[in-house]
Amino acid sequence: MTHIPFLWVRPFAGILVGFFCFQPLSFASDYSKPVSNITLEDKLNFKVGEAIFQKFWVASPSSTTASDGLGPLYNARSCHSCHINNGRGHPPNAGISGSSVPSFFVRFGRTYPADTDFTSRIYPHLGDPKYGHQLQGQSSAGIQPEGDYHLSYTEKVEVLADGSQVNLRTPNLHWDQLYYGDLDKRTGISMLVAPSLVGMGLLDAVTDDTIAANADPKDANNDGISGRVSWVRTGTNTPPVVGRFGYKASSPTVSAQNQQAFNIDMGLSTPLMPYASGDCTGYQVHCLTSPNGNSAHLDNLEVDKKQMHLVDLFVSLSAPPAMRNLSSSTFLEGKTLFENTGCASCHTPKMQTGTNSPFSELNQRTFYPFTDLLLHDMGPGLASEFPSFSASPSEWRTAPLWGIGLSESVSGRVGFLHDGRARTIEEAILWHGGEAKQSQMAYKNLKKEHREKLIYFLESL
Numbered sequence: 001m002t003h004i005p006f007l008w009v010r011p012f013a014g015i016l017v018g019f020f021c022f023q024p025l026s027f028a029s030d031y032s033k034p035v036s037n038i039t040l041e042d043k044l045n046f047k048v049g050e051a052i053f054q055k056f057w058v059a060s061p062s063s064t065t066a067s068d069g070l071g072p073l074y075n076a077r078s079c080h081s082c083h084i085n086n087g088r089g090h091p092p093n094a095g096i097s098g099s100s101v102p103s104f105f106v107r108f109g110r111t112y113p114a115d116t117d118f119t120s121r122i123y124p125h126l127g128d129p130k131y132g133h134q135l136q137g138q139s140s141a142g143i144q145p146e147g148d149y150h151l152s153y154t155e156k157v158e159v160l161a162d163g164s165q166v167n168l169r170t171p172n173l174h175w176d177q178l179y180y181g182d183l184d185k186r187t188g189i190s191m192l193v194a195p196s197l198v199g200m201g202l203l204d205a206v207t208d209d210t211i212a213a214n215a216d217p218k219d220a221n222n223d224g225i226s227g228r229v230s231w232v233r234t235g236t237n238t239p240p241v242v243g244r245f246g247y248k249a250s251s252p253t254v255s256a257q258n259q260q261a262f263n264i265d266m267g268l269s270t271p272l273m274p275y276a277s278g279d280c281t282g283y284q285v286h287c288l289t290s291p292n293g294n295s296a297h298l299d300n301l302e303v304d305k306k307q308m309h310l311v312d313l314f315v316s317l318s319a320p321p322a323m324r325n326l327s328s329s330t331f332l333e334g335k336t337l338f339e340n341t342g343c344a345s346c347h348t349p350k351m352q353t354g355t356n357s358p359f360s361e362l363n364q365r366t367f368y369p370f371t372d373l374l375l376h377d378m379g380p381g382l383a384s385e386f387p388s389f390s391a392s393p394s395e396w397r398t399a400p401l402w403g404i405g406l407s408e409s410v411s412g413r414v415g416f417l418h419d420g421r422a423r424t425i426e427e428a429i430l431w432h433g434g435e436a437k438q439s440q441m442a443y444k445n446l447k448k449e450h451r452e453k454l455i456y457f458l459e460s461l
C-alpha cells in the first residue's frame, strides 16, 4: 500500500473504511517529497532531478556549459521560478509589469469562428506568426524581449441563496509594449498561472482506457455533464493520442510537457524539442541566429537525455501530500456535501494506475487526485480565446484538487483556476459555469455552515 490515504474504497458509499500511512504524517508545506515506495537508486536521482528543476540557467556563451543555453527569449530562468516549491504561481497585481511575475504568462493561439465544431476535429496549436506560442518578456543580452503588459481586474458580486455576497474578479490584459509589431488578427490570448506539480507520474500512469471509460461525450446518462477525452497529435502524420497535462490536457506525457516547458518557457533544446532558439519565430532573425548552448557532450543539445530523465523522474515521483483531518466529523460531512453538490462527477476522487509506467514505483497504485482528466465546458466566463487541439475555448481539464489546502503554505501567494483569478477556493467554485453550473448553484444554495464544511474538506485534501 502507499502513503496515500485509503479513503474512497467505494467512492460514493460515504464510508470511511480505513487509512494507511507508512510515511510519517507530515503537515509540512512540502510538495517535493518522493512517493513512499521509491527505490534507493531513484531516491538519489530524485534529489539530482530536483536540483535541475531548481537551478537557474544562464545564457550562452558562458563559462558553465552545464547550465547554459537559456533563451534567447524566455519567461523564467528555472522551473522553480514558476512552480514555486513545486507548487502553484500567482497572477500579477493590477498595474504592475506582467513580465516581472514569471509564474504567470500569456499564451497565443489561433482563433476559430464560434460555430466551429471542436468535438470532431483536432486543431493543431498554432501560435502567433511573429511572437510564437507565448509572450516572452525576458531575453538574453542583445536580443529584444517581446513586450510587456499589465492587468486590471473587474470586480463583480455573486449573491448566494442566503444573501451573502462574494466578490469575483476578472483579469483584463493591457499591452504596454509589443516590440515586434502587432499581433496577427487571428491571434487569441490565454492567461495561465503555473499549476502545482504533485502526483504527475500517477496521472501519467493511468491507462487511456481508464480515462476513456469515464467519458460521456454525448451526455448519454443525461446528468448535464459530458466529459470528453482530449485528443492531441504529437506530429503531423501521427495518430491522435490521449492528452492529460496542461489546463487543456494538451500534452500526452509528463516528459512531453517537461520538454515543452524547457523549450518554450526557457528556450532550451531537449531530445523531443531540439530547437536551441526555443520560441523564436522566423520574424525574429536575430533571435534565431544568436549563440546557443548546444554542446557535443550533451548530444548537441542544451538539456540532454540524461538530464531530461532526471527532471522527468523528479516531477513524476513527487508525491501528493497525505490528506489531513480524516477523523474529524467536519471532514466527513464536507465529503458528503462534495458528493451531494455534484463535485465528484468531474473531480473523481479515486483513480488507479496501470502497469506501464516508466517508473515501476507507480504501477498498480490507487490514488486520490479528484480529477477525471477529461475536458468539460466551463461556460463563457472562463473561456480562452482559442482552442487547443480538440479542447474548445470554454473546455478545460478538471483540475486535480489534491494538496489544494496546502497551496498557500507551499508557495506563499496563490491564485486558483487556470489564470489564478480566484483568490479563494470559494471564488473558484463560484466561477464554475457550463456543465458545472448545476453544481455551482447547489453550492450557492448551501447554508453557510455547510459551505464552510465543504471548504474545510477541500482544504484537508
Ligand code: HEC
Binding pocket: 053, 075, 076, 077, 078, 079, 080, 081, 082, 083, 102, 103, 104, 105, 192, 193, 194, 195, 196, 197, 200, 244, 245, 246, 247, 248, 250, 254, 257, 258, 261, 262, 265, 266, 311, 315
Ligand atoms: C514561465 C513559467 C513556467 C516555467 C518556467 C515552467 N512552467 Fe511548467 N507550467 C506552467 C504553466 C502556466 C503550466 C500550464 C500549461 C498549460 O496549461 O498548457 C505548466 C504546466 C506544467 C506541467 C503540467 C501540470 C499539469 O497539471 O498538467 C508540468 C508537468 C510542468 N509544467 C513541468 C515544468 C518543468 C519540468 C519545468 C522546467 C523545465 C517547467 N514546468 C517550467 C508554467 C511554467
Ligand code: HEC
Binding pocket: 225, 247, 338, 341, 342, 343, 344, 345, 346, 347, 376, 378, 382, 396, 397, 398, 399, 400, 401, 404, 415, 416, 417, 418, 419, 425, 428, 429, 432, 435, 436, 439, 440, 443
Ligand atoms: C463539470 C465538471 C466540474 C464540476 C461538476 C465541478 N468542477 Fe471544479 N473544476 C472543473 C474544471 C474543468 C476546473 C478547472 C477550471 C479552470 O481552470 O478554469 C475546476 C476547478 C476547480 C477548482 C480550482 C482548482 C485549482 O487548482 O485552481 C476548485 C477548488 C474546484 N473546481 C472545486 C469544485 C467543487 C467544490 C465543485 C462542486 C461544488 C466542483 N468543483 C464541481 C470541473 C468541475
